[in-house]
Structures are given as C-alpha cells and as structure tokens.
Amino acid sequence: MQKKIIKVNASDNVAVALVNLSAGEVISFEGQDITVLSYTKSKHKIALEKFDSGARIIMYGVLVGTANGVIEKGDVLTTQNVKHQSEKVFGRTESFSWTAPNVEKWKDKTFLGYHREDGQVGTENVWLFFPLVFCENRNIEILKEIFEKELLKQKVNPHQMLLRSLVSGKEETEVASTTPDVFDNIDVKFITHPGGCGGIRQDSESLAKLLAGYVNNPNVAGATVLSLGCQNLQINIFKEALHKINPNLNKPVLIYEQQQMGTVDEMLSVIVKESFKAIKQANNTKREPASLSKLRVGLECGGSDGFSGISANPTLGAVSDLLAALNGTAVLAEFPELCGVEQELVNRCVDDEDGKKFLKLMKAYEKSVVDAGSGFDMNPSPGNIKDGLITDAMKSAGAAKKGGTSPVQDVLDYGEYITKPGLNLLCTPGNDVESTTGLVGSGANVVLFTTGLGTPTGNPIAPIIKVSSNTELAERMPDIIDIETGAVIRGEKTIEEMADEMLEFIIKVASGEIQTKAKLLNQNDFIPWRRGVSL
Structure with a gap:
C-alpha cells in the first residue's frame, strides 16, 4: 500500500x-x-x-x-x-567527511566518445556556426538553410502538410522526398543570439567567454565564426577568451569579418567552400571507448514540482556521487535555487577559498536582483507554486539534491571552464535555457534535466536528458521525457536503483546508441545570460 x-x-x-x-x-x-x-x-x-x-x-x-x-x-x-526565509551564512561551521558509494560495477565500464587532442572526450561530434554579434544573425540563418538543405535529410513536417491541406481545401498526402545525409559522423549546428554589441562592454566580454567555452567543449569538432567588424565583441576579444580557456587548442576555427570581405555573396561563397572542406575532414573522427571519468554531466531542473526534490533530483544526486567516485564530473548550477542551502555547500567545499568565492558570488547575485527591485524570494514560478513549491528556500532545498553528497571540488563563475573532476558549483541563473547554455559553455558534455511539469529545452551541441519526477508527466508528454522516476514516489524503486538505471541510460546516450527526445525534436536552445537581469 x-x-x-x-x-x-x-x-x-x-x-x-x-x-x-x-x-x-x-x-x-x-x-x-x-x-x-x-x-x-x-x-x-x-x-x-x-x-x-x-x-x-x-x-x-x-x-x-x-x-x-x-x-x-x-x-x-x-x-x-x-x-520565504533562509539561514544566514558567514562561512564554514564544521568539518566534512564523505563515504563514496561502491562503484566496483562501474569502474571498468566505458562509453564510445570522440577523443580530442587535449584529452577531453565528446559525446557528440558537432561543427558549430555562430556570430560574434547579432548583426550577423541573418547570415548565419542563410548558412543554416544552405547547409541543412544540402547536408541533412529533409524531413516532412506533418504540420506543413496540414496547412497545405487547409490552403488547398483538400487532403494532401504527398510525401516529400528525402536524401541521405552527406556525412554520417558529424552534425552541423547553428547558434544565433542578441548580443555582441550595445549594452555594456562586460556583457560582450561575458559572451566571448561563453562562446569560447562552446568551441572548447569536447562535443565540438570545429567552428565557423562570423564577425561584422565594428562591434563591441571584437575578434581579438574572442580569441583571447579562447586562449585563456585552452592555450593549446588545436581545433579548426574559421573566422570571417564581413566589413573586410566585400559583398555578402562574396563572403558567403568563401565561407561555404572553406567550411565544407573542414566539415568533411571533421567527419573522419570516429567514436572510441572512453573511461566514465571523461563524463562531465551538467545538473539542471526546470518546471519543477513538489515531487522533484524527493524523486528526480535525489536520483541525479546519486548519479552525481557515482561520477565523483569514478573521477568524473558533475556540475550543479542555478545559484538562485541554492538559497537556503549555502551552509551545507560551504561546509562541503574542499578549499576554504572556494567556500568564500561561493558566498561572494551568491551575495553579489542577490544584491543585483534586489537592486533591480526583486529578490530570490520571487524565484518560484506560478507553475512551481501550483505544484507545491511555495518558497524559494523550499524550492532550493529540493533543487540542491541534484548535487548529491560529495565534496565540492571547485566553484566557477559564469563562463569559467571546468578544470577539476568531482562536484563543481557554477554560477548561473535559475532560468532553464540560460542555465543550460552556461553549463555547456563551461564544458558539460551531457546534461541531466529534471522536470515535474514538463519543459522541452534542448541544446545545440550537448544531449539534454529529460528526467520526469512523476509517471503522469511521462505518460502525458512522452515526446519530451527520456526517463522517469515515478517508481520512487510509489516506493517501487530506491533512489540507488533508479540512479543505476540512469547512469546506464547516460552511457547509451553518450555513446550515440540513444538519441534524446530533445535531439529528435531538433530543440537547439541558446540564450546567454546578461548578468543581473535574470533569476
């Protein structure tokens, strides 16, 4: 019963x-x-x-x-x-010890990934197109149409056929022809954004770090980068950000500046020729076995409900602990959703300086929100409240369960790249897409995303695995949910049993054996964070 x-x-x-x-x-x-x-x-x-x-x-x-x-x-x-009310935290209050879970059954397991020269291993092999400034978004969109039409399969959109039927007044049954992909071992993805100029210079510098992180992410084989020429985010700023993350980067990065290249047609012709040649070369990279220590898993939640903190999030926490014990990496983000659990996290920091950095980032973030006329107490959304998360501290206490119980090895500000295995804390907003965008920019090669209400978020370069907190959601929205944890609520499975299933699922996704629902939906969300604007 x-x-x-x-x-x-x-x-x-x-x-x-x-x-x-x-x-x-x-x-x-x-x-x-x-x-x-x-x-x-x-x-x-x-x-x-x-x-x-x-x-x-x-x-x-x-x-x-x-x-x-x-x-x-x-x-x-x-x-x-x-x-809403949370405890005030001023620093470490007690020592911390951790008993790692038994990982004997996992230590010799591998996934099939893309090995990069710097030692990182990707779960995807992506050629990425993006602009340094919004002025180039149109050219990126033109390139997207060109490359997707010629390189990728043209799938029939059933809604297109529906509209065609409505326009013609008769049922349309024509099936559009499809052609095989030109390349079978690489995806071509495109990013656009509203940044790079206007606003404050710090926003452009932050965007440069984020984009550099995407290029350095092991899931990316190389990139085509478009610049206008006069924008705040200059090419040299982007190159400096990339060099700071990885001084020995050895990936092809093709950069084009429109104001130095003449007409749009002339520029696009050069880009198409040179990018095709580079993509063709990147297609030669094959999947090879890699240790589970090469997994860098971002931990995210969105559309949370009252069950998230007792089923899906603790399951992610148990997976996080398994990764930490295997010398892999887990990254806990969404700082507004750590409000109220700061003391536990500070006490878990291996280095006292990281604890101080965490509190400094939290306090600066909260101050910026208050200065904007809001506060962390405004974080729960109407959907959160409707499903039982009535204060930010209550929501945060459940959200923090994604980070498990292992020591905090590093604390990263937004745009900083992962350098230490184990549990990392990353300063991002709670906004689903902004946070997921930041996790991947810091090096996550796969993201676990829990939801109780349902959210269709994806990412252009990293697989996003959707985890539902309850069975009803998985049955109602099967097109967006990859794995569900309702059995925990019903008492049919333990958190540990569910975590074992989830890690097996991650390995299959990381090996390319399973495509996530977000990838099948071609969900490629990318929203950079403008500091102080978002919860």
Whole structure:
C-alpha cells in the first residue's frame, strides 16, 4: 500500500502529500494520528505540528520559511500562511567527511566518445556556426538553410502538410522526398543570439567567454565564426577568451569579418567552400571507448514540482556521487535555487577559498536582483507554486539534491571552464535555457534535466536528458521525457536503483546508441545570460 505522506528529513516539521488528501481524513504517521484540516493536493505540504506566527518551518533539514500567522497541525502550507526565509551564512561551521558509494560495477565500464587532442572526450561530434554579434544573425540563418538543405535529410513536417491541406481545401498526402545525409559522423549546428554589441562592454566580454567555452567543449569538432567588424565583441576579444580557456587548442576555427570581405555573396561563397572542406575532414573522427571519468554531466531542473526534490533530483544526486567516485564530473548550477542551502555547500567545499568565492558570488547575485527591485524570494514560478513549491528556500532545498553528497571540488563563475573532476558549483541563473547554455559553455558534455511539469529545452551541441519526477508527466508528454522516476514516489524503486538505471541510460546516450527526445525534436536552445537581469 502506497504511503500517503512522507517526511524527507528526520528533523522536518512538515510532510509532503504523495496523494490527494481529503479534509477530515485521518493519517497514522510516525506513531501519531494527523487529521487533515483542508483538501490537500498531492505534492503539497502539511504541518506536522502547530506553528505559531513566526515559527520556523523545516524541510530537507533546513529552514525553508516561517509561519505567516498560526498554522494548525494537519493544515496545508500555502503562499498565504508561509513566507520565504533562509539561514544566514558567514562561512564554514564544521568539518566534512564523505563515504563514496561502491562503484566496483562501474569502474571498468566505458562509453564510445570522440577523443580530442587535449584529452577531453565528446559525446557528440558537432561543427558549430555562430556570430560574434547579432548583426550577423541573418547570415548565419542563410548558412543554416544552405547547409541543412544540402547536408541533412529533409524531413516532412506533418504540420506543413496540414496547412497545405487547409490552403488547398483538400487532403494532401504527398510525401516529400528525402536524401541521405552527406556525412554520417558529424552534425552541423547553428547558434544565433542578441548580443555582441550595445549594452555594456562586460556583457560582450561575458559572451566571448561563453562562446569560447562552446568551441572548447569536447562535443565540438570545429567552428565557423562570423564577425561584422565594428562591434563591441571584437575578434581579438574572442580569441583571447579562447586562449585563456585552452592555450593549446588545436581545433579548426574559421573566422570571417564581413566589413573586410566585400559583398555578402562574396563572403558567403568563401565561407561555404572553406567550411565544407573542414566539415568533411571533421567527419573522419570516429567514436572510441572512453573511461566514465571523461563524463562531465551538467545538473539542471526546470518546471519543477513538489515531487522533484524527493524523486528526480535525489536520483541525479546519486548519479552525481557515482561520477565523483569514478573521477568524473558533475556540475550543479542555478545559484538562485541554492538559497537556503549555502551552509551545507560551504561546509562541503574542499578549499576554504572556494567556500568564500561561493558566498561572494551568491551575495553579489542577490544584491543585483534586489537592486533591480526583486529578490530570490520571487524565484518560484506560478507553475512551481501550483505544484507545491511555495518558497524559494523550499524550492532550493529540493533543487540542491541534484548535487548529491560529495565534496565540492571547485566553484566557477559564469563562463569559467571546468578544470577539476568531482562536484563543481557554477554560477548561473535559475532560468532553464540560460542555465543550460552556461553549463555547456563551461564544458558539460551531457546534461541531466529534471522536470515535474514538463519543459522541452534542448541544446545545440550537448544531449539534454529529460528526467520526469512523476509517471503522469511521462505518460502525458512522452515526446519530451527520456526517463522517469515515478517508481520512487510509489516506493517501487530506491533512489540507488533508479540512479543505476540512469547512469546506464547516460552511457547509451553518450555513446550515440540513444538519441534524446530533445535531439529528435531538433530543440537547439541558446540564450546567454546578461548578468543581473535574470533569476
């Protein structure tokens, strides 16, 4: 028989409803009877004790809010009776030790990846086109049309056929012809963006670091880069950013400056010829076995619900711990969604300086948000709140579970590249696409993305594996969900069992045996973060 409520941590004074609870229903829990005072939807929280006004509300073992008035035992927590509150953190408070999970069954396993000369290993082999400035977006789009039409299979869009039927007034059954891909071992992808000029110079410098990270990412075989010539993000700034990340980079990077090349037609002709030659060469790279230590997994969540923190996110945490024990890398981002768990993360930092850097980045980020007239307490979205995440600290405590329990080996600011295996913290916003964009720019070669409500985010160069927190979502939106963790909620599988399944799935994706749903949908999202603007 499935449990009706669950307490995540022994010290919690609230419980999560695993099913819908009726008013007046009596639940036996931990040796006491709890009368449910009002209808409570699954994923929402009920009080396990009476809270006086101002009382501390504890979940995941941390402070997630205070009572905004009296809350009776058995009543549901809402945005009306609870307000956001988190602990103040000033530095390390205790020593940290970690017992790594047993990885005997994984230590000799490999994935089939693309080995780069600098020792990194890609899970994809991508030739990337992008502009240094938005003025070149149109030329990128022209190149996209040219290359996709000639190099890639032309798939029939059923909605195109639908519209054609509506226009003609009769059912259209014509099937467009398809041609085989010219190359079978490389993808060609295209990025556009609204940056590179205007705004402040720091935005262009940040964009340069991000784009340099994409070129250096092991999933990229080479790149074609377009510049106008007069923009803030000059070619030399981009080259300096690339050199700083990897002084010994040995990938083909073709750079073109329109203001030095004459007409658009002349420039595009040169780009097409030279890029085709380079792509043809990059197609010769083949997948070869690689140690699991070469996996760099970004940890992301979006469209979270009240189950995310007790099924999908802890499963990612267990995978993160397995990777850390295998000398692989996991990267936990979304700093607004670490509000309230700073103390635990600071205590887990191997180097005290990293703990100080983490707090400095968190405080600077929060100040910029407050200066803009908002605050971290505004982070939960309407969808989050509707499904039980009513304070930022509550949302953060569940989101942080993606980082597991291993030591924090490094703390990175946005645009900084991964250099140490193990768990890394990366400063990004909570915005799904901006954060995922940043994770890949810092070197993640695959991303695990949990969701409870459903979100179709993808990335141009890295596979995004969508993990649903509940079975209902996976059944309702099977076209975007790769793996689901509802069995954890039902008590049919443990977190550890689910993590083993997930790591096996990651290996298959990293080896090219399975294509993610985001890739099948051709979902290629790329949004650079402008500092201080986004939560």
